[in-house]
Amino acid sequence: MKFTKLHGLGNDYVYVNCFEEPLDGVDLPELARRVSDRHFGIGGDGLILIMPSDKADFRMRVFNNDGSEAKNCGNGLRCVSKYVYDHALTDNQSFSIETLGGIVFPVVHVGDDSKVVTVTIDMGEPRFNCTDIPMATRTAPQFIEQLFEVEGRAFTMTSLSMGNPHAILFVDEVRGEDVHKLGPIIEHHPLFPERTNVEFIKVLDPKHIQFRVWERGSGETLACGTGACAAAVAAIQSGQTERNVTIHLLGGDLHIEWREADNHVYMTGSATEVFTGVYGGEIPKLA
Numbered sequence: 001m002k003f004t005k006l007h008g009l010g011n012d013y014v015y016v017n018c019f020e021e022p023l024d025g026v027d028l029p030e031l032a033r034r035v036s037d038r039h040f041g042i043g044g045d046g047l048i049l050i051m052p053s054d055k056a057d058f059r060m061r062v063f064n065n066d067g068s069e070a071k072n073c074g075n076g077l078r079c080v081s082k083y084v085y086d087h088a089l090t091d092n093q094s095f096s097i098e099t100l101g102g103i104v105f106p107v108v109h110v111g112d113d114s115k116v117v118t119v120t121i122d123m124g125e126p127r128f129n130c131t132d133i134p135m136a137t138r139t140a141p142q143f144i145e146q147l148f149e150v151e152g153r154a155f156t157m158t159s160l161s162m163g164n165p166h167a168i169l170f171v172d173e174v175r176g177e178d179v180h181k182l183g184p185i186i187e188h189h190p191l192f193p194e195r196t197n198v199e200f201i202k203v204l205d206p207k208h209i210q211f212r213v214w215e216r217g218s219g220e221t222l223a224c225g226t227g228a229c230a231a232a233v234a235a236i237q238s239g240q241t242e243r244n245v246t247i248h249l250l251g252g253d254l255h256i257e258w259r260e261a262d263n264h265v266y267m268t269g270s271a272t273e274v275f276t277g278v279y280g281g282e283i284p285k286l287a
């Protein structure tokens, strides 16, 4: 199986071009677990398939490194955009990509060597309704800047969907020990029937946010594009930042704008191809 390794700010996935490698009859969750393994596989935060679509120009499927399928992936979308343009699957600089969380609209920005350097994506509207996240609260239809208690500690938390679920905790200091201890507990909290991604954010000033993430199904990653969008929306909604903010993630910066005019979230950041190869391990088949 031919593959390409790409990353968005260190959020790295194994990408397979399913126009060439259809992967019919393959046990995709098991394949994701095997190729993501950093010791016995290729290594990555998961597996992303670039596929034909009957609703958009392309389709992206995302599998976390535990094999669970995700509905969206912001860094993955920028990398898929780079791949389809650099590998001549399209010669348009703007196109559409279908995800399980909806259709999104990337625009690629090309460098002097005609390769994609950065990508801006219209990620659509944030969804605050608990039924859309999903979140099992019985008290209100939305969970915005609410008290959330976990492990004897109290946080202000906002939950929303960017096609996938996010729980954003406003903290005074972003600490790795909190990410590693509280991240998995909140990921599996009964309030989130489909689990959740968990973001710890500190608003530095009206234009900058410090960010770390515990990703559902992958653990701590160096960056999360949908998480950065969700963090920006939560901070903007709380009145602490302007509508245009820079998110400082462990792997680098993302620029997020939540436009008043259309209520859509726009994410801009880099996408990087690392290497291509052929996976020589056994491809697991469905029974």
Ligand SMILES: N[C@@H](CCC[C@H](N)C(=O)O)C(=O)O
Pocket: 011, 062, 064, 069, 070, 071, 072, 073, 074, 075, 076, 164, 165, 197, 215, 216, 217, 218, 221, 223, 224, 225, 226, 227
């Ligand atoms: N890294 C991604 C998000 C990947 C999916 C997520 N773990 C989920 O299960 O929803 C991003 O850049 O958005």
